[in-house]
Amino acid sequence: MQAGYGGGLSTGGASIRQAYGNENGKIPDTVWRIRHVSSGAENVGYPTQKPEPLLERIIKSSSNEGDIVADFFAGSGTTLAVPERLNRKWIGSDLGKFAIHTTRKRLIGVQRQLKNLDKSWRAFEILNLGKYERQYYVGVNPGLRQEEQRSNWNIRNRLF
Numbered sequence: 001m002q003a004g005y006g007g008g009l010s011t012g013g014a015s016i017r018q019a020y021g022n023e024n025g026k027i028p029d030t031v032w033r034i035r036h037v038s039s040g041a042e043n044v045g046y047p048t049q050k051p052e053p054l055l056e057r058i059i060k061s062s063s064n065e066g067d068i069v070a071d072f073f074a075g076s077g078t079t080l081a082v083p084e085r086l087n088r089k090w091i092g093s094d095l096g097k098f099a100i101h102t103t104r105k106r107l108i109g110v111q112r113q114l115k116n117l118d119k120s121w122r123a124f125e126i127l128n129l130g131k132y133e134r135q136y137y138v139g140v141n142p143g144l145r146q147e148e149q150r151s152n153w154n155i156r157n158r159l160f
């Protein structure tokens, strides 16, 4: 069985969509047919990335422009990128270094897109709370011996 954005379900021949007829105006039910993230431009390479149309639907139906959307398990930042385009404010967190870098890059991309479209865009800030995975941010080389890593850490941590 396959699912698509606007398309119906296909069960190897007969289309279930035909049974519904024209779905325009139909109230969404508990089954949402939204395609998973494929290899297109939306894909940022994060293993658990969710599709933007899914978040768009949730955010539009549960918030207004100017509201704040929060996702404390942000992953690749889908729940931050979508509200940025929908004139919402956002706040996100994640404990993973890769997640933060992916999200940062993605949001810079959104800023660029908005700028190119002559739309207003906002600056954002990344805060590093605590010292979790801090060695990666300050640039300690994990390939060094432990003693060297420690000395490297002391220098870089002061400079950071």
Ligand SMILES: C[S@@+](CC[C@H](N)C(=O)[O-])C[C@H]1O[C@@H](n2cnc3c(N)ncnc32)[C@H](O)[C@@H]1O
Pocket (backbone or CB within 6 Å): 046, 048, 049, 050, 051, 072, 073, 074, 075, 076, 077, 078, 079, 093, 094, 095, 096, 099
């Ligand atoms: C399923 S992914 C989120 C995917 C996201 N919706 C997207 O579209 O990319 C869950 C995320 O939660 C993060 N995470 C897990 N435990 C956490 C915790 N205690 N605090 C903050 N983030 C956490 C993981 O690093 C992972 O990036």
